[in-house]
Every structure is written in structure tokens, then in C-alpha cells.
Amino acid sequence: MTEPPRRTRAQQRRDTEARILTAARETFAGLGYERTTIRAVATAAGVNAGLVMHYFGSKEELFARAAHLSPHELPPGDPAEALLAVLRERLEGEPVASLVLLRSMLTHTEAADGLREAASEWLERIEAAIPAGDADLRAGLIGAIMMGVVVDRYLLKLGSLADAPADDLLALLRPCFESLVGAR
Amino acid sequence: MTEPPRRTRAQQRRDTEARILTAARETFAGLGYERTTIRAVATAAGVNAGLVMHYFGSKEELFARAAHLSPHELPPGDPAEALLAVLRERLEGEPVASLVLLRSMLTHTEAADGLREAASEWLERIEAAIPAGDADLRAGLIGAIMMGVVVDRYLLKLGSLADAPADDLLALLRPCFESLVGAR
């Protein structure tokens, strides 16, 4: 009997799979679903295109795995401040995982669906925290605003949001959130 | 000599070209740049794919012609109310022409550039109307908010913005715009 290999085949597989997944996330986040090719992901991960297919089955499956994001909780306490805290997380470090879905949300149905699913649960909680009768509209606007700010800052860079300190943005947005959360 | 044709070749050409352009706008707005094919546009316009190429030269050129939008002015008077008036235009009728650029802004460089170009001129005017020292940030946030609301309402439909009356949305957004426009 020979020495057992220092890394088993299963370990090796998990390793390579993780490398592919990281490369996929970066490529999908950068180029969107249509423009990223299995070949490009494979090259970025240092493996062959066939191997990516062998592990993930299809491009669609690879995207689903790459786009899977852990749901974030809405902290307790004052609703406006809780929302600002969530937005702060999104604004302080570039959220690569979220960008996978955001980049393709307008051109790839599965991305839009995934985002809708994540958002609906989230919107419900915001609604529940808002006393007003038109809580759904207010929650929808809050969601649209947060989406717009993150998309502009990380993907679109239309204005000067890209380089601004998160604190400055949050300070300017606080009155907005307060008025949207506050009762009529 | 025979009777002159009721529609000259030039007229016919302008006619067909317009039909193609309309079909292109709808398809680009609905599917984005990558997923729309010349063939699909041609079929929607009732002509052959070769003819589209013959008239527009390339898919990129067709997109540029379809995406060309007329710049909108910022009305004079109170800045916050002026912005709300502009947003009202966007929220009352589905702006198909704008949606061509918006749909592809995250996945097609030319669309992002076109939007940036249109936005920069626009942001400058908003900045000029804002007294505060951090006018660029405030203007950037206003732009991001308007973008987020329009995208959610017409393309993403995450929440309940899609079916809401424009007046309700504008009423809820007024305090936001006022606080962003107002001096510190």
C-alpha cells in the first residue's frame, strides 16, 4: 500500500469547484450572463471548458450556483435606521455576490426572477415595519432607491456616487428614508 | 411614359426604414442588445434580414439609431418641483425610446456610454440648481433615484411600483427631492 495522497480526489474536486465558482462570479458580475462564456470562466479558473460543464452541467446551472446569495436580515429597532444599516453594508465593500444578479437583472430572466424572489421577502419585512396604509408603495420606493444607488455606484457610474464615502451618501439619504418610513 | 408610381422608391424606402426602426426599438427595449437578433427585428418589421443589414450596415448601427433619444430640458423654477415634473413625464407614459438604453445599460458598453452622455449634461443642470457645497453628490443621488424608480416600474417590477398611479409615487418622493435639493 502506498501513502495516502495528501489531498484526496474529493478534496481536489471541492477545491477546483470553488475556484471555478469564484471565477464565474467575477466574470458574471463583470460581463453579465450573455457575454460571459464557459471558456472564459474556465480560463480564469485555470481549467478546461469541458471540466466546467462536467461539474456544473450547464451554463444556466453555473449561473444559478454563482448567483446564490445569502439573505440578509433586517435589523430590529427604528425602521429607517435599520434600512440605512443594511444599505451601509452594501455601500462599504463591493458586494461581488450581489453584483452577479444585479448585472444581469435587465437582460436575463433567471436573474430577474432570483432578484424578485429575494426582494419580495425583503419588501414584506419593510412593509410590516411601516405604519402607513400605503406601506407597499413606500416599501417599493425604498427598494427601488436602494437598487438605483447600488447599481449606479458599482455598475453604471453615471455620477459621482462611485467614489463618495458611504457615510456621505447615507447622511444625504437619511431624510429620504425617514419620510418614506414615517406615517402620513 | 407611364404614370408616376404613387409612392416613389425614396418614399418606400423611408417607410420601410421607419417600420424597421420601430420594430428594432421594441425588440431592443424588450430583450436587450445581446438577445435581439437582426432576424427577429426583420421578421417583426415584415421584411428580410438582409434588408435590415442593407439599410443600417450593422447591428451596432441599428442599435445606435434605435437608441437615439431627444434630450429633455429641465424646466425653470423651484428645482425640486422641476425634477418632479420631469419624473412625471417618465412615469405617466411608458417611454419606449428611453427603455432601449435602460434595458441594455448594464450589459452593453455603448448603451452605458450613451446613457452617461445624456446623464452628464443633465446632472450638470441639477447641480447648478442646488446651492449646497456637495451639489454633485446630491445631483448624483437624485439621478440614481430617478433611474431606480423608472427601471423598477417598467423593466424589473420588483415591488408594487409597476401599477401605482404616477401621482402617488410623486407625492411620496417629493420630500426626498426637497431634502436632496435643499441647502444643508
Place this chain on the structure above:
DNA sequence: GTCTATATGTCGATAGAC
């Protein structure tokens, strides 16, 4: 576990018939 070779499809673009 990983790679090679290739089947299969679809796209943008070109050339030319009618």
C-alpha cells in the same frame, strides 16, 4: 480528475439574383 475532439446550432455579415 482533467483534457481533446467534435457535434450541433445560431449569429452577423457578404454577394448577388430578381
Place this chain on the structure above:
DNA sequence: GTCTATCGACATATAGAC
């Protein structure tokens, strides 16, 4: 003015060698 035919590039996905 409009359509037919086709080329060449590149994609996903499959089958199987090593």
C-alpha cells in the same frame, strides 16, 4: 427595393481518451 444563399466565427454541450 427586396430577398436568397451562404460563409465564417463562436457558442454550448457531448463523448470519450488519458
